[in-house]
Amino acid sequence: MATRTSTQNAMQTRPASLVVERTGPLALVEDAGRFGCRHLGVTQGGALDWISLGWANWLLGNAPDAAGIEIAIGGLALKAEQTIRLAIAGADLGATRDGEPLDANVSFTLEQGQVLAFDQPRAGLRAYLALPGGIDAEPFMGSLSTVAREQLGGLDGRGGMLQVGDRLSAAGHAGEIRDMPSVPxxxxxxxxxxxxxxxxIAHFEGASLFAAFNQGWQVDSRADRMGxxxxxxxxxxxxxxxxxxxxPLGAVQVPPDGQPIILLNDRQTIGGYPRLGxxxxxxxxxxxQCAPGTTIRLSPVTPHQARTRYLRQLALWR
Amino acid sequence: MSQSLSPRLETVGMDALMVRLFDAIDEAHMPWILAADTALRERLGEAMIDLVPSYTTLLVHYDVSRLSQIEARKLIQDALRGLKPASNQAGREHRIPVWYDDSVGPELSRIAERLGVDTDDVARRHAGRDYCAFALGFAPGYAFMGLVEEALATPRLKTPRQRVPAGSVGIAERQTAIYPMRSPGGWNILGRTAVKLFDRERDEISLFRPGDRVRFEPISREAFIEQGGDTTPLEER
Structure with a gap:
């Protein structure tokens, strides 16, 4: 029995799709993450650079937390099965459309048969690709976010990264197409x-606290989506x-060797090391977006200051 | 057990507060943690994004588009005022059949040797008491349970295994747990269960929740197979 909605949908063309032609080190379906299930040991997941995913979505008129592809380091190549409007934001991974260079933060059309390819990082580490309306796949606990360690999310629902031959279908049609404002x-x-x-923080030695906030820290090569x-x-x-x-997300924990680990989206849900914050x-x-070797300086802020900046960021997408 | 608490509330992030109720691990604390869990969920309602209870604490992750940290603190303090512990019967009961055997639980005989008893005795003693699920973590559906009797306490393996099969039942110090899915792990493995701990096809995706009570039940190899258990030996790697 056809409903009115499905009749309307039938009048529009079927959402377009892309096929993976080549994979790189790591390309994952990610959205804002999985919430309301950490008490069951299920982690949050989601785009590490949620701001760039938000901008990629914004360029297509999507909701900022719609699912896109997080492309780490580069290497990925995708072919359009039908003509499709796309957007990329975040790291400059030397993206090309049929060999012609694309800007790092841009919305563009990929004609049927054309190939979108990513090379390697020129600035930043992770680029985000948005499709009209997000990505069509079955969410688990409200999210498509891929968490390999938990065998959850992604196109296959089992935490798999993108593979050659995978088909990415748009969940809808492009909304209002926009240009990118200047971003940091x-x-x-x-x-x-x-x-x-x-x-x-009160339990850390004074000299350690001085060091924490007054010296540069190096990003180590031991870095992934967990920390x-x-x-x-x-x-x-x-x-x-x-x-x-x-x-919590972003916890700066200090194990006995004294070298901090910043815990990110795929972290374990509980742990027992002291934290600076x-x-x-x-x-x-x-x-x-920080490659190994990047120098980091930690700047203390209050929850109020952090919240003000966070809400200001969200307001840009309204 | 004291009949009132003085919870401490700590800033842990832009959108997170830690409710600290106790300083030590004790099964008697869980009715309080469960009561706090219910009260906090009710009071914060839609503003609660995630609530993670664990042994002595509850991590409140709230929605900063609805609440400032000052407002969140007030709501949490309100929720915990006059808190009474949940009944001892709060939390659900589970019976978990386990095939205790060296082929799927290589540390069974090691612990037996250390204690100078036979492996059946170790199994009986591990299965001889109710355990409390203090917290879930490490992996989806993985419950940290305890406390096992003092004599059975065994430190984690010096070198964790690369692959521990799903259903493996292990102990570390005085805690016990079941691996919901194949994963690396350093716990001492005593046996295996055919029960699925994390099943996306089930309404209750995770069998265990914090505060549940769990009792193990030794079963034969035949019964294990009948329940759909996989008898592939735990390979040493």
Missing amino acids: PMPRDEVVLALVTGAQ VRLTGPALRCQLGGMISEGI ALSPIACAQLG
Whole structure:
């Protein structure tokens, strides 16, 4: 029995699709993340640089948290099965359309048979690709976000990364197409990240606190969607082994070796190391674009300051 | 057990507050944690994004588009005022049949040797008490349960295994857990269950929730197979 809605849909053309021709190191379906299930041990997931995913969506007139593709490092190539409007934002991964260079933050049309290809990072680490209306796939617990470790989300629902031959179908049709306003550049050699200081900071030694906020930290090569290690002076905390407790996004935890680990979207839901605090959501997005070797400076902020900036960012997409 | 609490409320991030109720692990704390869980969910309503209870604390992740941190603090303090512990019967009960065997639980005989008893005795003692699910973490549906009797307490393996099969039942110190899916792991494995802990086809996706009570039940190899259990030995890697 056809409903009025399905009749309307039938009058429009079927949403267009792309096929994966070549994969890179890591390309994942991500949206804003999975919420309301961390008490079951299910982590949040979601785009590391949620601001760039938001801009890619904004360029197509999508909701800012619609699912897109997070392309880390580059390498991915996609062919249009039908002519499709797309948008990219975030890192400059040397994207081309049939070999012709594209801007890093742009909405464009990929004609049927044309290939969108990503090369390697020129600025930042992760580019975000948006499709009209998001990506058509079956959400799990309200989200398409891929968490490989948990075997959840993604096109297959099992946490798989994009594979050659995978088909990405748009969930709808492009809304109002927009141009990109000027946005802050990708982090280069040094970046200042806002840290909401937490109550446990009182248990760190004075000299360690001075070091934490007055010295540069290096992004280590041990960095993934679970967390990013920093190297620098060893931080000392009087709290020993703690009883495991819930971990917020961006938590800056300090294990016994004194080298901080910033816990990101795919982190475990509970853990037992003392924390300096947690990066603001905007700082988490920035960290998602920092290559190993980048120097990080931590800048203490209050929850109020971090919230004001966060709400200002959301307001840009209204 | 004291009949009133003085919860501490700590800033942990832009949109998160830690409710700290206790300083030590104790099964007797769980009725309080469960009561706080219910009260906080009711009071914050739509403004609650995630609530993560664990042993002694509850992490409140709230919606900053609805609440400032000052407002969130007030709501949390309101919710916890005059809190009474949930009944001892709060949390659901589960019986988990386990095939305790060296082929699927290589540390069973090691612990038996250390105690100078046979493996059946270790199984009986592991299955001989109710455990409390203190928290879920590490993986979807993975419950940290306890406490196992002091004599059975065993430190984690020095080198974690690359692959622990789904359903493996392990202990670490005085805690016990079941691996919901194949994953790396460093717990001492005693046996295996055919029960699915995390099943997306089920209404209750995770069998366990914080505060549930769990009892293990030793079963034979035949019963394990009948329940659909996989008898592939746990390969040492």
